[in-house]
Amino acid sequence: ETGVTQTPRHLVMGMTNKKSLKCEQHLGHNAMYWYKQSAKKPLELMFVYSLEERVENNSVPSRFSPECPNSSHLFLHLHTLQPEDSALYLCASSQTDRGREQFFGPGTRLTVL
Amino acid sequence: AQSVTQLDSQVPVFEEAPVELRCNYSSSVSVYLFWYVQYPNQGLQLLLKYLSGSTLVKGINGFEAEFNKSQTSFHLRKPSVHISDTAEYFCAVSAASGSRLTFGEGTQLTVNP
Numbered sequence: 001e002t003g004v005t006q007t008p009r010h011l012v013m014g015m016t017n018k019k020s021l022k023c024e025q026h027l028g029h030n031a032m033y034w035y036k037q038s039a040k041k042p043l044e045l046m047f048v049y050s051l052e053e054r055v056e057n058n059s060v061p062s063r064f065s066p067e068c069p070n071s072s073h074l075f076l077h078l079h080t081l082q083p084e085d086s087a088l089y090l091c092a093s094s095q096t097d098r099g100r101e102q103f104f105g106p107g108t109r110l111t112v113l
Numbered sequence: 114a115q116s117v118t119q120l121d122s123q124v125p126v127f128e129e130a131p132v133e134l135r136c137n138y139s140s141s142v143s144v145y146l147f148w149y150v151q152y153p154n155q156g157l158q159l160l161l162k163y164l165s166g167s168t169l170v171k172g173i174n175g176f177e178a179e180f181n182k183s184q185t186s187f188h189l190r191k192p193s194v195h196i197s198d199t200a201e202y203f204c205a206v207s208a209a210s211g212s213r214l215t216f217g218e219g220t221q222l223t224v225n226p
Binding site (some may be wrong): 100 | 147
């Protein structure tokens with residue numbers, strides 16, 4: 001595998017389910033990000049991890065819980081989501097968390113019923 | 114803080130026509146500038162970047178962009194587009210001294226036969 005991978009690519013879940021999104025980067029980067037991309041809305045930065053420490057949390061509801069066990073892996077744990085949480089969730093990584101380009105995964109298309 | 118404005122939300126063009134996607138930024142410090150492309154149901158892919166040096170930057174797929182400091186612009190151009198260039202294009206900016214990327218709202222380029 002190369003670059004940034006995300007699994008699953010598609011996920012359908014009910015409002016009472018618990019699921020997790022996984023991201024893995026094979027680029028040797030130190031920073032990882034979760035973004036939410038909804039139809040007709042700008043890209044929303046959700047969380048930033050640098051050297052496995054969370055350095056930014058942009059007022060994201062607690063039903064989204066990130067986890068970064070090491071610099072190559074990032075998870076987004078989901079529970080009791082709402083239909084408005086349906087979106088494309090993108091993971092990205094970069095060499096550091098400031099200044100340089102980010103490399104994106106293909107995204108997970110999440111549908112909450 | 115930096116901000117970026119993409120002046121057109123949608124740009125329809127015919128195949129083999131030239132295209133320009135406009136991006137203006139706001140910053141009180143030196144910046145890095147980026148263009149990303151997103152094909153349907155995929156992540157963002159870096160097209161090109163300006164960090165320093167020549168103001169004309171060439172990227173992948175025949176795209177180029179010109180950094181104009183006096184006009185605070187970084188417009189993306191291609192002399193002849195193909196159907197396969199149909200995608201959403203995002204301009205992004207960060208402070209050269211170190212800051213996170215700030216993305217524009219995107220421009221949907223549709224190339225018609």
